[in-house]
Amino acid sequence: MPYRVVIGNNKGGSGKTATTVNLAAALAEASHRVLVVDMDPQANASRRLGRPFDPAEPVATTAEVVKAGADQEGVAAAAVVACGWDGTYAEHIDLIPSRFDLENRVSEAGVLGAVGRLYTALSGVDDDYDVTLIDCPPSLGHLTQLGMAAATHALCTVEPEFDGVDGAVRFRDFIAKHGPSLRQPGAAAELRMAGFVVTRVRSQMTAHSYQIEGLPDLFGDLLWSPQIPERAAIKDAADIPTSLRTLGTGPAREMAAVFAELAKQLLAVQR
Numbered sequence: 001m002p003y004r005v006v007i008g009n010n011k012g013g014s015g016k017t018a019t020t021v022n023l024a025a026a027l028a029e030a031s032h033r034v035l036v037v038d039m040d041p042q043a044n045a046s047r048r049l050g051r052p053f054d055p056a057e058p059v060a061t062t063a064e065v066v067k068a069g070a071d072q073e074g075v076a077a078a079a080v081v082a083c084g085w086d087g088t089y090a091e092h093i094d095l096i097p098s099r100f101d102l103e104n105r106v107s108e109a110g111v112l113g114a115v116g117r118l119y120t121a122l123s124g125v126d127d128d129y130d131v132t133l134i135d136c137p138p139s140l141g142h143l144t145q146l147g148m149a150a151a152t153h154a155l156c157t158v159e160p161e162f163d164g165v166d167g168a169v170r171f172r173d174f175i176a177k178h179g180p181s182l183r184q185p186g187a188a189a190e191l192r193m194a195g196f197v198v199t200r201v202r203s204q205m206t207a208h209s210y211q212i213e214g215l216p217d218l219f220g221d222l223l224w225s226p227q228i229p230e231r232a233a234i235k236d237a238a239d240i241p242t243s244l245r246t247l248g249t250g251p252a253r254e255m256a257a258v259f260a261e262l263a264k265q266l267l268a269v270q271r
C-alpha cells in the first residue's frame with residue numbers, strides 16, 4: 001500500500017496548503033518522489049506548484065478523477081502531470097491538479113460508496129512514489145472525506161489560536177469516530193493520525209504562546225517539531241510561486257530547513 005497522507009484541519013487558512021507544498025519541496029530536495037493530489041476546489045496547491053488552471057489548455061483534474069473513480073480503478077493516472085517548477089522539482093514532484101468545479105462532486109456525497117471514489121481512482125497509480133500528499137479544503141465534508149478514505153495517514157496543521165486548535169481537535173475526533181467506516185475494501189488498515197504540525201506561529205503574540213502551552217496535553221507524542229513560524233518568505237514563495245530554496249534569501253533558506261526537518265518526521269512515521 002502506498003504511503004498516502006491527507007492534510008487537513010476544520011479551520012481555513014491554517015497553513016494546510018503551505019505545509020503540503022513545502023513538504024513536497026523538501027522531499028524532492030532529498031530526492032524522494034512525491035505525488036500531490038489537490039482536493040481543494042480553490043486549487044491553491046495546484047497554482048503554487050506552478051500548474052494554475054488554464055482555460056486555453058484544459059487538463060484533467062481531481063474533478064474528473066473523482067467522477068470517473070465511480071467505476072474506473074486507476075483512472076487518476078491520466079491526470080498526473082509534473083509540477084510546474086524547474087529541475088529536480090519537476091523530476092520529483094507530480095501533481096493531480098484541481099479546478100473550481102471539483103465543488104460539483106459534493107453533490108455526490110449521498111451516493112452509496114461515493115466516498116471511496118478517490119481511493120478507487122488512485123489504485124495502482126502512486127505505488128512508485130515515496131509519499132502521496134492530499135491537500136484538503138477547510139472542512140470535514142465530502143471532499144475531505146474522499147481524501148481521508150484514500151489515505152493511510154492524516155496530518156493536521158494547527159494554527160495556535162483558539163479556532164485553529166478547535167479545528168484541529170475536530171479533525172482528530174472526526175477521524176477517530178469515522179475513520180473505521182471510511183476504510184475501503186482492500187485497505188491494509190484504518191486511517192491513522194501521523195501528527196500535528198504547529199503553523200503560522202507568531203511567537204511575540206501572547207495568545208499564540210498560551211495556546212502552544214496547551215498543545216502537548218491535547219496531542220501528546222503526535223505533536224511534531226519544529227513549529228513553522230509566520231514568515232514573509234513563506235507567503236512570498238507561495239505568491240510567486242516558487243520553492244523556498246529557489247527564493248534563496250536567508251529567511252527563505254531558514255524556512256526550507258524547517259520543512260526539511262518536518263519531511264524527515266513524515267518519512268519516519270511508522271507504517
Ligand SMILES: Nc1ncnc2c1ncn2[C@@H]1O[C@H](COP(=O)(O)OP(=O)(O)OP(=O)(O)O)[C@@H](O)[C@H]1O
Binds near residue numbers: 013015017199200230
Ligand atoms: N508560516 C507562514 N508564514 C507566512 N504566511 C503563511 C504561512 N503559512 C501560510 N501562510 C500564508 O497564509 C495564507 C493561508 O495559508 P494556506 O493557504 O497555506 O492555508 P490553508 O489552510 O491551506 O487555507 P485554506 O483553508 O483556504 O485551504 C496564504 O496566503 C499563505 O501563503
Ligand SMILES: [Mg+2]
Binds near residue numbers: 045
Ligand atoms: Mg489550502
